[in-house]
Amino acid sequence: MKISPSRIAAFEILYKIETEKSFSSVLLPLAEEKLEPKDRALCHELTLGTLRKQIYLDRRIAKLTNGKKLDVAVKIILRIALYQLEFLDKIPPHAAINDAVNLTQMAKKTSAKGFVNAVLRRSTREKIELDFTGAVEKISVETSHPNWLIEKWIGEFGQAETAKLAAANNETPKLAYRLTAKTTAAVKLALQKEGVENERKYLRELAANGKIYFQDEGSQLVGNAVELKENKKFLDVCAAPGSKTTQIANSEFPRSNLIVAGDLYWNRVKILQKNCHKQGAESVHILQYDAENSLPFADQSFDVVLIDAPCSGTGTIRHNPEIRYFLEEKDFTELASKQLKILKNASKLINHGGRLIYSTCSLEKEENEDVCQKFLTENSGFYLVEPNLPEKFLTAQGYARTFPQRDKIDGFFIAVFEKN
Ligand SMILES: C[S@@+](CC[C@H](N)C(=O)[O-])C[C@H]1O[C@@H](n2cnc3c(N)ncnc32)[C@H](O)[C@@H]1O
Structure with a gap:
């Protein structure tokens, strides 16, 4: 056999x-x-x-x-x-x-x-035709998304957009990567050659040695929105596996900043440490804590804080197709309450004039706009500012959003708050 x-x-x-x-x-x-x-x-x-x-x-x-x-x-x-x-x-x-x-x-x-x-x-x-009770079920079966999720998205984005979104979720995402502190001049030159994007084996070898890092462009936008300037104290609250920590630590002014990152789970903290080391982001201080309860820092001890919150991940179904089968409707409310708690706790750590960046890889309003709106209502010391990102990603309410069907990248949500 x-x-x-x-x-x-x-x-x-x-x-x-x-x-x-x-x-x-x-x-x-x-x-x-x-x-x-x-x-x-x-x-x-x-x-x-x-x-x-x-x-x-x-x-x-x-x-x-x-x-x-x-x-x-x-x-x-x-x-x-x-x-x-x-x-x-x-x-x-x-x-x-x-x-x-x-x-x-x-x-x-x-x-x-x-x-x-x-x-x-x-x-x-035999040619067996499938039958459907209506348009929702047709989209659900033809794109393999649970009926309730399609119904929910139709309520939020409309039927035509939902059909496009669900179809885009089944596309193979393009292999996106960025440079690291370990990218040598020779590698940079090699990466500029035409066609190198298709040389997966070469890219995988570089990634295995920390010379590049695979990261979807939607996720990279979060790192860009942080815009860490010189001499700043920065905390990445929910940092593992470290995609954004390493992106930020390797950006323009790595030496002058204090960069701290942590996560809830010890196994994920270890992965964060490994990734920082692999990409040459050695200066990052790494900790374990539960940000939902309390963070081990004095109030107002950071200039910039990123909360890349635990979320449903509905913006990353292209990379994680099984997510749609694991989710239940009640998850969104439970996640929203956790996200708001983390946001409130982390906000205490911000200096006057400092910035708080909140992001998720969820497409759901409950985890995004609703959480931010509640936070603003309860925390009058903060106000919303537009993320410094290309205009096509900005929403009328002052947030940034990306969508797999529109932007051909993962679906991310980004909010930037400043403290008075
Ligand atoms: C979306 S992931 C972060 C991804 C990461 N920022 C990156 O770019 O690689 C959310 C992270 O939050 C962590 N997390 C969940 N609950 C937490 C809590 N109460 N305190 C701290 N971290 C938590 C999870 O373990 C997970 O690693």
Whole structure:
């Protein structure tokens, strides 16, 4: 029984995501380390492709099996195989089906082998149309987003924009990176060469050595909005894994500033330390604390504070396709209350004339404008200023927002407050 290692790895990753709420961005790199280069691309495609089409594939499977209740492993094996049969023209159907049957055996579901084989063969013979109760369900199934999330977005952005957003969430994001303190002149020159953007292997090697850092352009805008000037005391409140800390620490005036960064979880603090070291941001002071309760600093001890708050992440579904299946409606209110607490605590640390930057990678009003509005109502010492970012990102209310469907980058929200 020979099964392609890429299909075994994709099955194991998808099984963990389904049963343990794990993240593909964590599991894929770990699996890819163990795979031969020739198997990596297919594992990547099968994992992310299947996740991006999950609701659609489940609908097809329900039609093909007449709604039969399926064992989790069998359901995942069918999803992976059906994804190949419907969306990957370079894979011969027999290869997808044979490996699915063998995976069923490997997963110790021997009695389901005939069933898996029959369902997949039926899918290649019969054209099965899906039916929808209305426009919302059509968008939900065709773009594989939960119905409630589509309904929520339609309420906020309208139907046409929601359809575009949900479709954009299934696109493969472009590989974006920035320079670090370790980027040498020779590397800078090499990166200017045409076509280098497509040389993923070269870019990965540079990133592994800290000479560049992969960071979506939406996330980089947050670092840009911080605009740390000379001789400032800066705190990055929710800093791990350190994308923005290292971006800011490496920017124009690294030597004259005091840069402090921290996070709630020890394992994430360690990742933050590792990333700072890797990118040559050695001067950053790193701490562990719970910013929701209290921060270990005297009042008014910083000039600039960034709160890149824990959030639902709905702006990063392109990079983390499984997020949409983990979220529940109640999460937004719970997150908003946590975000407001952190914002209020951190605001006490700002000097007069200092700045507070609040950002999320969420598209939801509850976690963004609503949190900022509540903060401003309860904290009269602060006022909103427009982020110093390209005009196309600025909103009528004075915030900055990015959208995957409009800007082709992750969805971020940025607010800048100044203290009287
Ligand atoms: C959006 S992530 C930050 C990303 C980071 N700024 C970057 O650019 O790499 C939010 C972070 O907040 C941390 N966090 C959550 N609750 C926290 C709390 N109560 N105190 C401090 N950090 C917290 C999480 O562990 C997570 O690392």
